[in-house]
Amino acid sequence: MAGRGRGRGGGNSFKDINERIGLPAGGPAAGEAPVESVLEPPPLFPPLESRPVPLDLGVEGEYLLALKRDFVEYFHDSPSYLQDIVVKADIQRYSDRYQTATLASRTTADLVCDWTHFPKELKDIGSKPRRKRKLKSSKGNAKVPRKAEDIINRLEELEKQEEGSDAEGEVETDGKKVDNNDEIKDADSEAGEEVDEEDLDEEMDDGTDYRNSHFDNGEDYIDEEEDNLDDGPVY
Amino acid sequence: MSIQFGKVCSLILREHFGEIVGKVGTDLYKWGQKPLMSVVSSTKLSVEKVRQSLCILVQYGLATFSAGRSDRIAEYSLLPEKVFSLLRYPRYLYLIKTKFGVEAEMLMEEFLKAGFGSASRIIIRAATRLKEKKELEDASTNFPLLRDKFVSLVNKQYLMRCPAPEKTEDGKPSLIPKLTVAENQLYLPPTLNIKALTILDEGNPADAGDEGVYWRINFDRFHQDFRDQIMVTAISRRIDENGGEIIRLLLQLMYIRTEAWAQISNPIPFTELRDTLRKQDPQSPILQHLDQYLKVIEEDSSGFITRVGDSGGGQYCINMRKSFEALAWNCVENIIVERFGSKAARIFRLVKDRKFIEQEKIQQIAMIPAREAKQLTYRLLQENFLQIQELRKSMAQNAGPNKSFFLFHVDLEEVARMVLDFSYKALYNATTRRELESEENRRLIEKKNKVDSIAANMRLQGAAQEQLDEIEEMMAPAEVELFTKVMNRVQKLSEAELHLEQTIFLMQLFLNYSTK
Numbered sequence: 001m002a003g004r005g006r007g008r009g010g011g012n013s014f015k016d017i018n019e020r021i022g023l024p025a026g027g028p029a030a031g032e033a034p035v036e037s038v039l040e041p042p043p044l045f046p047p048l049e050s051r052p053v054p055l056d057l058g059v060e061g062e063y064l065l066a067l068k069r070d071f072v073e074y075f076h077d078s079p080s081y082l083q084d085i086v087v088k089a090d091i092q093r094y095s096d097r098y099q100t101a102t103l104a105s106r107t108t109a110d111l112v113c114d115w116t117h118f119p120k121e122l123k124d125i126g127s128k129p130r131r132k133r134k135l136k137s138s139k140g141n142a143k144v145p146r147k148a149e150d151i152i153n154r155l156e157e158l159e160k161q162e163e164g165s166d167a168e169g170e171v172e173t174d175g176k177k178v179d180n181n182d183e184i185k186d187a188d189s190e191a192g193e194e195v196d197e198e199d200l201d202e203e204m205d206d207g208t209d210y211r212n213s214h215f216d217n218g219e220d221y222i223d224e225e226e227d228n229l230d231d232g233p234v235y
Numbered sequence: 236m237s238i239q240f241g242k243v244c245s246l247i248l249r250e251h252f253g254e255i256v257g258k259v260g261t262d263l264y265k266w267g268q269k270p271l272m273s274v275v276s277s278t279k280l281s282v283e284k285v286r287q288s289l290c291i292l293v294q295y296g297l298a299t300f301s302a303g304r305s306d307r308i309a310e311y312s313l314l315p316e317k318v319f320s321l322l323r324y325p326r327y328l329y330l331i332k333t334k335f336g337v338e339a340e341m342l343m344e345e346f347l348k349a350g351f352g353s354a355s356r357i358i359i360r361a362a363t364r365l366k367e368k369k370e371l372e373d374a375s376t377n378f379p380l381l382r383d384k385f386v387s388l389v390n391k392q393y394l395m396r397c398p399a400p401e402k403t404e405d406g407k408p409s410l411i412p413k414l415t416v417a418e419n420q421l422y423l424p425p426t427l428n429i430k431a432l433t434i435l436d437e438g439n440p441a442d443a444g445d446e447g448v449y450w451r452i453n454f455d456r457f458h459q460d461f462r463d464q465i466m467v468t469a470i471s472r473r474i475d476e477n478g479g480e481i482i483r484l485l486l487q488l489m490y491i492r493t494e495a496w497a498q499i500s501n502p503i504p505f506t507e508l509r510d511t512l513r514k515q516d517p518q519s520p521i522l523q524h525l526d527q528y529l530k531v532i533e534e535d536s537s538g539f540i541t542r543v544g545d546s547g548g549g550q551y552c553i554n555m556r557k558s559f560e561a562l563a564w565n566c567v568e569n570i571i572v573e574r575f576g577s578k579a580a581r582i583f584r585l586v587k588d589r590k591f592i593e594q595e596k597i598q599q600i601a602m603i604p605a606r607e608a609k610q611l612t613y614r615l616l617q618e619n620f621l622q623i624q625e626l627r628k629s630m631a632q633n634a635g636p637n638k639s640f641f642l643f644h645v646d647l648e649e650v651a652r653m654v655l656d657f658s659y660k661a662l663y664n665a666t667t668r669r670e671l672e673s674e675e676n677r678r679l680i681e682k683k684n685k686v687d688s689i690a691a692n693m694r695l696q697g698a699a700q701e702q703l704d705e706i707e708e709m710m711a712p713a714e715v716e717l718f719t720k721v722m723n724r725v726q727k728l729s730e731a732e733l734h735l736e737q738t739i740f741l742m743q744l745f746l747n748y749s750t751k
Contacts, residue, residue: 053573055730060329065729067325074348075251080291082255082284114449116400117351119300119309119411121271122290 239659263313355443397449505548537561
């Protein structure tokens with residue numbers, strides 16, 4: 001609402017209007033201070049001229065507020081509250097494991113009770129695009145993360161080995177490791193039917209989600225700015 | 236649809252469903268209808284996340300979809316009014332609680348939390364909640380009661396049937412379901428098998444008799460009730476409680492013969508009103524003075540009811556449009572009183588009364604010193620509460636200043652739209668500020684919550700007072716002080732939001748009626 005009504009000066013018609021509605025035509029009258037042209041936007045927090053009336057709430061209002069808080073809390077804890085799984089890259093925290101686990105366990109699938117009411121494209125969560133990625137990975141791109149998994153497997157094996165006999169275990173792990181690799185190749189070549197299930201928690205399979213792209217090129221930021229620019233400066 | 240409204244909507248979405256849904260919602264608001272992939276490209280979120288967000292929006296009825304130009308691609312659009320309704324959820328619940336009791340409130344709460352759902356599922360959930368609340372042994376004891384409440388909610392049209400997907404010719408589910416519902420089924424209560432509910436509650440599969448039938452909330456019905464409430468309280472304040480009671484009865488009778496959102500109700504005969512009143516309470520003190528009351532309400536400047544005929548002791552109409560116009564005028568006047576003082580309000584009323592008026596006339600009639608009157612008038616003009624109309628004596632282009640008049644007038648619709656806009660802005664600001672307050676002090680709030688929960692646990696275990704005091708002391712006095720300060724601020728801002736929502740509701744109603 002600010003910003004309007006500052007367009008005075010200039011054209012002849014304004015003088016006419018001023019004269020007609022009671023302002024002297026030749027500038028302000030002798031007693032009044034001349035109007036200075038304003039060159040800066042009005043202050044962001046203009047002083048209040050009058051104190052606002054105190055709000056009266058009553059019992060009803062308090063009940064409503066409590067209800068509102070409950071709702072917001074409920075939605076925050078429900079699967080309908082979508083969040084990015086943010087990875088703090090500095091150190092790996094012990095608590096992260098639980099946090100991401102609880103986040104991952106909440107999916108929209110729990111929320112929706114009947115998929116026939118939704119367009120089909122919404123239902124196929126995690127199948128189509130994932131499959132593409134899988135195919136790509138079968139071409140050898142995903143070798144690096146797989147290695148990470150191998151290490152975990154290997155550590156487990158080593159643990160077992162420590163408990164059991166040593167010499168035998170050595171051979172066994174080696175054999176197992178080869179097996180593992182074979183399995184992976186098998187899975188890659190099939191890469192079809194059972195992918196869905198496995199993929200849902202693929203992100204966590206490797207213990208981390210470093211593979212996910214968290215790169216932000218800052219384009220969003222500029223987008224937002226653009227909108228404001230269109231409307232002119234905002235005071 | 237203003238920019239402010241869009242901002243408020245995305246803020247509401249963000250508060251309830253998180254950053255990502257907020258982003259998707261904002262994008263949909265900006266563009267209207269949009270297919271999935273183009274939302275993905277403009278928000279730069281992953282397909283997965285956008286899918287999930289759209290699922291959530293559709294589930295809660297905040298967005299709809301329809302087949303686009305090609306039949307294979309669905310286009311989604313946001314329903315901003317529904318998004319705004321999220322703020323009104325507490326009010327809906329409160330209304331149901333006062334009208335139908337706690338059990339119905341529980342059902343309604345489950346519906347609000349689930350978006351839409353089948354009767355059996357919602358009833359079971361509500362029963363479980365009730366069980367926890369009342370600490371009953373068995374949830375199933377509540378089933379008959381809950382079912383009856385459910386049916387009465389459907390009968391009163393607070394709940395309505397969800398449109399179901401049409402069957403395709405080959406029997407397979409189509410890519411984009413076309414949702415339809417027959418008119419006569421919309422408020423047809425379900426027949427539920429209580430026994431099956433008990434079995435379902437125990438976790439076994441059973442057929443409760445409502446396979447594939449879903450229900451959702453009819454928000455429109457609630458808004459009708461809010462509207463009636465506003466009218467009743469307005470009359471009770473202006474005249475007295477009895478007057479309010481009469482309006483309430485008139486509204487009841489109106490629903491029998493008139494479509495709910497009609498601008499003017501069909502005529503209601505005096506005798507019928509009297510009979511209903513008598514039936515309700517034969518000793519009612521209003522009965523003796525009924526015609527006087529009607530006369531007073533009718534002659535009141537707000538024009539809630541008008542007398543349209545003399546047959547049957549008089550016929551009365553409720554004039555919705557006029558009543559809300561009067562209410563909107565009052566609301567704007569109050570805003571002016573609070574912002575610019577009562578003298579400015581006097582000028583505003585004067586302009587309203589005279590329709591078009593010259594500056595000099597204002598000074599004379601308002602009995603305000605010339606200079607002050609001028610200043611106030613221009614102030615109102617600058618803030619857009621008044622409009623100016625130029626009137627030329629001659630049609631010549633360069634007619635001198637003496638040849639034209641400048642008349643002040645009020646364009647209420649424009650003013651209402653402006654009030655609505657700055658109410659949205661205020662709402663946005665209040666919410667942002669509240670979020671900032673709690674974000675800045677999140678540590679403190681979390682600590683307080685933790686301490687409280689520990690204390691509560693200890694109390695349950697029967698700890699000694701000393702121990703409890705010790706736990707209390709984990710919060711330093713300075714921290715406690717800061718906490719109460721922050722909480723006070725948050726509380727005040729939330730209160731302001733509640734009140735703003737009511738102003739917004741009134742203005743929206745007025746604009747709805749006047750643009751129909």
